[in-house]
Amino acid sequence: MTFVTSNRHKFSEVSAILRDHEIPVEMASLELREIQADTLEEIAAEKAREACRRVDGPAMVEDTGLFIDGLGGFPGPYSAYVFRTVGNEGVLRLLEGAPDRGATFQSVFAYCRQDGSPECFPSAVAGVIAPECRGGGWGYDPIFIAEGASGRTYGELGDDKNRLSHRRMALENLARWIHDSGNAL
Numbered sequence: 677m678t679f680v681t682s683n684r685h686k687f688s689e690v691s692a693i694l695r696d697h698e699i700p701v702e703m704a705s706l707e708l709r710e711i712q713a714d715t716l717e718e719i720a721a722e723k724a725r726e727a728c729r730r731v732d733g734p735a736m737v738e739d740t741g742l743f744i745d746g747l748g749g750f751p752g753p754y755s756a757y758v759f760r761t762v763g764n765e766g767v768l769r770l771l772e773g774a775p776d777r778g779a780t781f782q783s784v785f786a787y788c789r790q791d792g793s794p795e796c797f798p799s800a801v802a803g804v805i806a807p808e809c810r811g812g813g814w815g816y817d818p819i820f821i822a823e824g825a826s827g828r829t830y831g832e833l834g835d836d837k838n839r840l841s842h843r844r845m846a847l848e849n850l851a852r853w854i855h856d857s858g859n860a861l
């Protein structure tokens with residue numbers, strides 16, 4: 677399975693999770709065009725079509741967004757842009773004094789073959805935004821506390837992140853589909 681992403685952290689999480697399902701993954705590091713759209717599904721599906729054309733074979737992509745309740749779901753589909761521009765400190769500043777720190781990390785994997793339309797696998801994990809950056813990790817890891825993580829941010833969970841992350845459930849469904857349909861690879 678070729679996973680097209682420019683993000684090596686994502687790749688290592690995805691390959692570790694799919695290893696449990698005996699699905700080998702290779703990374704194709706390409707920057708894909710991100711269309712402006714309201715949903716991660718639309719963005720992921722379009723990225724999958726482009727990925728498939730560019731690797732000239734079956735390809736998988738993922739699009740992720742952090743949806744913060746107190747900000748009306750922002751940054752959502754704009755998460756990559758917001759991370760690049762204001763980063764975690766900027767997000768924490770936007771939430772200063774906010775009574776509601778609820779947030780959801782959403783993920784959509786899209787798989788596409790040249791002869792078909794993209795197949796999407798969404799999932800979401802609810803949680804809260806931490807009061808300050810804690811732990812290591814990458815991206816929004818230091819500020820997101822998932823439900824069931826005993827108050828620890830993704831950044832503080834280390835390898836345990838893969839057990840309960842937004843990425844895990846979507847990949848479980850993708851792996852089941854691959855095995856059931858005899859598709860892919």
Ligand code: ITT
Pocket residue numbers: 680681682683686706707708738739740741742755756757759760814815816817830841843
């Ligand atoms: P692609 O090449 O795969 O698109 P990307 O890093 O641009 O890589 P996304 O657009 O899916 O990925 O991610 C949107 C933002 O969310 C981006 O800033 C990521 O760093 C961040 N992000 C995605 N998954 C994350 C995770 O598991 N933990 C923390 N931050 C994450």
